[in-house]
Amino acid sequence: MDTEILKKDVVIIGSGPAGLTAAIYSARANLNPLVVDAPANTAKQTTPGGQLMITTEVENYPGFAEGIQGPELMEEFRKQALRFGTEFLETWITEVDLSERPFKLYTLIIASGASAKWLGIPGEAKVPDGFGGNGVSACATCDGPLPAFRNKVLVVVGGGDTAMEEATFLTRYAAKVYVVHRRDKLRASKIMQEKAFHNEKIEFVWNSGVEEILGTPEDGVTGVRLSNLQTGEERTFPCAGVFVAIGHKPNTELFKGQLDMDEVGYLLTSGQSTATNIPGVFACGDVQDSVYRQAITAAGTGCMSAIDAERFLDHLPVAMPSGDEVTVDGEHITPDHQAIITADGHMISNKS
Numbered sequence: 053m054d055t056e057i058l059k060k061d062v063v064i065i066g067s068g069p070a071g072l073t074a075a076i077y078s079a080r081a082n083l084n085p086l087v088v089d090a091p092a093n094t095a096k097q098t099t100p101g102g103q104l105m106i107t108t109e110v111e112n113y114p115g116f117a118e119g120i121q122g123p124e125l126m127e128e129f130r131k132q133a134l135r136f137g138t139e140f141l142e143t144w145i146t147e148v149d150l151s152e153r154p155f156k157l158y159t160l161i162i163a164s165g166a167s168a169k170w171l172g173i174p175g176e177a178k179v180p181d182g183f184g185g186n187g188v189s190a191c192a193t194c195d196g197p198l199p200a201f202r203n204k205v206l207v208v209v210g211g212g213d214t215a216m217e218e219a220t221f222l223t224r225y226a227a228k229v230y231v232v233h234r235r236d237k238l239r240a241s242k243i244m245q246e247k248a249f250h251n252e253k254i255e256f257v258w259n260s261g262v263e264e265i266l267g268t269p270e271d272g273v274t275g276v277r278l279s280n281l282q283t284g285e286e287r288t289f290p291c292a293g294v295f296v297a298i299g300h301k302p303n304t305e306l307f308k309g310q311l312d313m314d315e316v317g318y319l320l321t322s323g324q325s326t327a328t329n330i331p332g333v334f335a336c337g338d339v340q341d342s343v344y345r346q347a348i349t350a351a352g353t354g355c356m357s358a359i360d361a362e363r364f365l366d367h368l369p370v371a372m373p374s375g376d377e378v379t380v381d382g383e384h385i386t387p388d389h390q391a392i393i394t395a396d397g398h399m400i401s402n403k404s
């Protein structure tokens with residue numbers, strides 16, 4: 053097999069809001085970034101441009117007073133990145149070796165995002181194969197305020213914090229929200245459970261699973277087929293929308309064993325910067341954020357990654373998760389800022 057060697061200062065994996073913001077900033081800093089994005093693949097649920105490509109109206113991205121369609125917004129991001137000379141490569145990355153510095157590339161910005169988990173049931177797929185984008189969503193913040201869901205009966209699937217948060221959020225608009233959970237106990241934290249239990253617009257459907265999402269192309273979702281997982285009994289439950297909230301999966305398989313991550317797989321970053329445990333590798337967007345997961349926060353951390361990468365390539369120190377600051381030359385500055393340990397292990401004072 054032919055191998056092509058590409059020499060790049062900055063490689064960005066991922067082309068959602070985080071990756072493309074990192075690209076815009078690093079391209080404007082003359083770092084000639086290369087953005088590697090995953091090809092579209094229905095089975096793997098990947099789309100160049102990330103999760104906004106499967107969203108309809110985006111009403112909360114600042115700068116678009118009238119709202120903008122998700123794919124249109126990502127097209128604008130991409131054009132802006134191209135305008136400053138970003139290069140794109142659409143390919144699957146099958147392996148990443150970060151053990152050898154400078155790992156053939158100098159800095160790596162990981163913006164590979166997270167994917168919502170889906171139930172895998174009939175009716176859930178994106179339009180035209182199902183009702184995804186026409187009544188089925190995995191993001192209440194993104195889609196809940198849309199007119200189609202106002203004063204309607206909605207179903208949220210899941211029993212974790214996300215499901216409680218989504219259900220609570222949706223009660224601002226919906227007439228009623230039914231949380232369908234496969235057990236009779238929630239996984240969500242106590243405080244989130246209590247909020248949901250005390251909300252009179254929320255009701256729980258325990259020990260139940262959604263087997264199918266029903267509807268028509270004209271009206272969108274009209275109901276779900278529910279099954280009681282204890283008795284096997286099935287019934288049709290009318291509703292105008294289904295929010296699947298059974299968790300997200302950060303796209304970090306490639307980095308297992310190389311980069312530090314939490315138990316779910318989210319990459320751990322410094323907090324003071326977007327640095328991971330390997331100098332020169334930065335992470336931004338949903339791949340390192342299990343809490344906010346918004347396009348605007350992804351774009352914000354994408355900008356931070358580009359500035360971190362820029363500093364690093366300028367031989368300036370960048371804060372690591374360990375508390376040390378490191379430079380591209382392999383120097384470590386201790387967390388108390390008192391000493392510099394050089395690449396060959398000598399300690400010198402950092403006092404001016």
Ligand code: NDP
Nearest residue numbers: 171210211212213214215217234235239297298299300342
């Ligand atoms: P979780 O993994 O915590 O919960 C997923 C829920 O979905 C569980 O109740 C699970 O059921 C259910 N589920 C999973 N797969 C299926 C399936 N195939 N069919 C039906 N039900 C299914 O994910 P969350 O996204 O809720 O939370 C992820 C992390 O993010 C957590 O650490 C959470 O605390 C945090 N978070 C915090 C928030 C906050 O504090 N504001 C808000 C949102 C998330 P079961 O319980 O039976 O396994």
